[in-house]
Amino acid sequence: MVVVVTTVFSVYGYPLEVTFKKLSEMGVKEVELGGYEEKFTTTSYWRLLKQIAKEYGIQIVGCNLPGTVGPPLKYINTSYSSGSDEWVEKLRGYVEICNEVGVSFITMNEGILPSGVKEQAVWSLLVETLRRGAEVAMENGILIVNEFHIDMFASTLEKAPKLISEVGSDSFKACLDLSHADLITGGHPEKFIRALGNIGHVHLTDCDGTKWRTTQPTHLPIGFGRINIDGCIQSIKKTGYKGYWSLCLYGIPYPEWAVSKSLKALEKFCL
Numbered sequence: 676m677v678v679v680v681t682t683v684f685s686v687y688g689y690p691l692e693v694t695f696k697k698l699s700e701m702g703v704k705e706v707e708l709g710g711y712e713e714k715f716t717t718t719s720y721w722r723l724l725k726q727i728a729k730e731y732g733i734q735i736v737g738c739n740l741p742g743t744v745g746p747p748l749k750y751i752n753t754s755y756s757s758g759s760d761e762w763v764e765k766l767r768g769y770v771e772i773c774n775e776v777g778v779s780f781i782t783m784n785e786g787i788l789p790s791g792v793k794e795q796a797v798w799s800l801l802v803e804t805l806r807r808g809a810e811v812a813m814e815n816g817i818l819i820v821n822e823f824h825i826d827m828f829a830s831t832l833e834k835a836p837k838l839i840s841e842v843g844s845d846s847f848k849a850c851l852d853l854s855h856a857d858l859i860t861g862g863h864p865e866k867f868i869r870a871l872g873n874i875g876h877v878h879l880t881d882c883d884g885t886k887w888r889t890t891q892p893t894h895l896p897i898g899f900g901r902i903n904i905d906g907c908i909q910s911i912k913k914t915g916y917k918g919y920w921s922l923c924l925y926g927i928p929y930p931e932w933a934v935s936k937s938l939k940a941l942e943k944f945c946l
Contacts, residue, residue, distance in 0.1 A: 676920075677946055678705045678736060679934060681876065683924040685710025691724075695731040697931060701938060707737035707782065707921045718772055725776045736919060737780040738877070744769050746786025747804045748828055751797055761805040767811045774815040780876055780919070781812070781819050782850050785838065787890075788828045801828070803843045804811055809844035818848035820876040824890045825858040832860065832870045839873065848875025851911065852923060853902055854882035854892035862897075864902060868910045877911060878923035879904070879941065887926050894924050897937040920946045 683692040691711050698706065715721050727800075729733050740746075744765045750758025775783060785801060788794060805821075808845070812819045822840070823830040829838045839849050849871045856864035862884060881900030882892045897904055922941070927933040 677703075677879070677938060677941055678707050678919045678921040679703050679923065679938075680707045680709050680921050680923040681711060682739070683922075683927060683934060686806065686925060687930060689930070690725065692731075695733050696932070697846075699731045699733060701935060702865075703938070704732065705734050705736045705919070707923075708735050708738070708778075708779075709739035709782070709925075710878040712738055712741040713743065715772075718775070721776050722904050734774060735778060737782060738773050738776075738778050738780055738920070740783035741769065746784050746907050747801060747808070747937055748786030748789060748797070750804075751789060751792060752808055756796060758806055758894075759800070759864050759892065762804055763807045763811060766808050770811050770817055771894050774817060779816075779818060779881075781817060781878065782822055783826050784796065784822050784827055785818060785829050787818075791846055794828075797828075802838065805842045805847055806844060807836070809847035809918060810840060813844065813846040817873055818847070819847050820880065821847065822850035822852050822876075823855060824852075824860065825886070825892060826890045830855070830859055832866060835867070836870050836872065838873070848873060850874075850876040850878060852878035852880065853904070853907055854880045854894050854900075856884070857882050857902055860891050862901065864907055865910050874911060874918075876918055876921065879908075879919050879937075880911065880923045883927065891926060893917035894926050896924065896927070896933040897922075897940040899936075903923070904940075905944075908946075911917065 856867035881895040
């Protein structure tokens with residue numbers, strides 16, 4: 676079953692109840708929560724969220740990591756103090772809330788290399804920080820998936836698989852987003868699929884090879900861009916992937932139409 680990432684609605688100010696209602700009317704049963712998590716500042720709000728989703732026949736299976744936690748590289752500075760403790764403790768609080776809500780995975784990214792910080796010096800700190808975060812996730816039965824955004828620190832064919840390998844945890848895997856993979860490889864996302872190998876989560880989308888923000892591709896509905904969706908899905912399946920397939924259409928200014936068209940286009944794949 677295809678999961679819908681709610682950022683397609685949140686970025687244009689749709690209240691969460693409206694998003695749930697519209698997705699429910701489209702037959703969507705599961706969502707990856709994105710764009711709303713900043714508003715749930717207490718555990719009580721999260722508990723209500725679970726109840727509200729249930730009333731619309733929707734299960735929240737995944738969540739994006741909120742800006743209040745942010746990427747680990749935000750905590751590493753020019754003195755090379757790791758910042759691990761602060762990030763890991765903030766992550767712990769969020770993981771525990773997600774566990775209570777019943778979320779099975781959290782989507783994040785590693786961040787951008789801070790100005791003045793040398794790549795070689797920061798790599799080992801990043802790996803250790805992520806390793807500690809993965810331990811927290813494992814304790815709570817949650818998978819952390821790192822989405823390799825275009826222009827982020829480890830978003831290359833060489834660094835991405837290396838980061839996953841060196842963290843070396845079953846609770847920390849790669850999130851493959853087809854539009855980011857398309858831009859990272861210059862129009863050949865299958866190369867990124869093969870490079871990653873062990874994929875923990877998938878974001879399905881199309882794109883035209885352009886950006887609409889610094890680290891964001893121009894997401895398009897499935898079948899409206901240049902990506903060979905059929906070929907990519909088959910390549911992903913060949914890796915042995917058995918997880919969720921999230922429809923990620925962040926930034927499209929007509930979300931209802933885009934989600935409806937994309938869900939229809941994906942029916943033939945029986946995901």
